[in-house]
Amino acid sequence: MTPAVEFRGVSVHFGQTCALSPLDLTVARGETLAVLGPSGSGKSTALKALAGFVRPSAGRVLLGGEDVTDLPPHRRGLGVVVQSYALFPHLRVDGNVAFGLKSRKAPRAEVTSRVAEVLDMVGMGAYAKRYPRELSGGQQQRVAIARALAIRPEVLLLDEPLSALDAALREDMVAELLRLRAELPDTTLVYVTHDQGEALALADRIAVMRDSRLVEAGPCERLYHRPSEEFTASFLGASNLIPVEVIGADGPKRVTVRLGDRELSAEPTGALADGAKVALGVRPHRVGVRAASGGGTVPARLTGVQWRGSGFRLDLELTVDGMPPSAVRAEVPTVDGLPGVGEPVGVSIPDGCPLVAVRA
Structure with a gap:
């Protein structure tokens, strides 16, 4: 089946600045892809190239097998939701949602029925006659999503759509997006975020980006439990990366490593x-x-303690003979029985952790 979205060697430069290194990536029909990375990683630039808001310096963008690199945004048939909502302040909610349909000269009866349908879909049917200024941030975001869905796009793009909301409201909106995804199984979603919790909750696959380039892409579970790249391991789930020595293979899926003694x-x-x-x-x-x-532990020094509500975060420094000190972070339910900061402790590491290649 033809992919819904294809990036073929797409790069973006602004003068001498590389905003996106050559990107090769596909998204299947009906799939939700989260593009995840820190600020400045190139994730929003990739989405803007897909939407037509920036022109690639090289490469091609395809939608449903059609090359749309040279098409303007309004001819790509995409739904787009941005961080700032971008609602028209002089239009009521129903007018905002109807904007794309009216631009496409849809019949009046179709506009009316479709606006009512998508507002009900996002739980905003009772707010059709309000202005954006009369809505909360979460309600404005729902209206922005309804506007994007009104044109029945095959591909919906969401660029940091929840970052302006408070933590509790973000949780509610993630649940709402999951419900919408279930109601629209044929719609392809490309979801740009720096929040790994959102990415893991919503996506089928994750594309991890850093320094304007794609680091790694794959199913969420594989990237979380068995990342191939050092940055993926540290960014997605905040893995500690502890240097070890490989001393033998126990088969294709197990090796023995040495950490200290x-x-x-x-x-x-x-x-x-x-x-x-x-x-x-x-x-x-x-x-x-x-x-x-x-007793099977590795010597370390406790360098910091933070209470996090549900438990404690401990900062540690492993002190293994023949190796430079290695910073490690632990999450534990209690610190009862542990010595104070600066004192020696023992650290236990379980079997079965993934090995990650480290850049030289």
């Missing part, structure tokens, strides 16, 4: 070349901390 079983995420620099990707909640080293 401990041997651990680990899961390789790709082929390991001789002499490759590797690290264990260990989630903070899987790191155990004891009052003293020994």
Whole structure:
């Protein structure tokens, strides 16, 4: 089946500044792809190139197999929701939602019925005659989504749509977007965000970006549990990257590594070349901390403690002979029995963590 979206070597330059390195990426019909990365990673530039808001310096953009690189935004048939909502302040809610339909010269009866349909879909049917200034931020965002859906787009683009909302409202809107996705199974969503929680909750696949380039793309579960790239491991789930030495293979899916005087079983995420620099990707909640080293633990020093409401975040410095000190973060339910900051502790690392290739 022809992909809904294709980037073929798409790059964007503004003068001497590279905003997007050559990007090759496809999105299947009905798929939700989250484009995830920190500020300045190129994720919004990629979406703008897809929407037609910026012209690629090189490469081609395809929608449903059709090359749309040279088409203006209004001829691409996309629904777009941006962070600022971009509602027209002089139009009521129903007027905002009807704007795209009227621009396409849809019959009046169709405009009326479609506006009512999508407003009900996002739970805003009772607010049709209000102005944007009379709505909360979350309500304005729902109207922006309704406006994008009104034209029945095959592809819906969302650029940081929840970043202006408070935490509780973001949770509600994620649930709302999940419901909408279930109601629109044939609509392709490209969702740009820096929030990994949103990406994991909403997406089928995640494309991780950094420094204007695509780092890695794949199904959410694989990228979270078995990332192939160092940056993916540290950014998606905040894995600790602990340098280790590979000392033997137990088969294609298990290798033995050495950390200090401990041997651990680990899961390789790709082929390991001789002499490759590797690290264990260990989630903070899987790191155990004891009052003293020994008994299968790695010696460390406690460098910081933060109470996080549901538990404590511990900053640690591993001190393994023959290796430089390694910073590690742990999440634990209690600090009862642990010494104070600056004191030695023992750190336990479980078997089965993924191995991640580390850049030289």
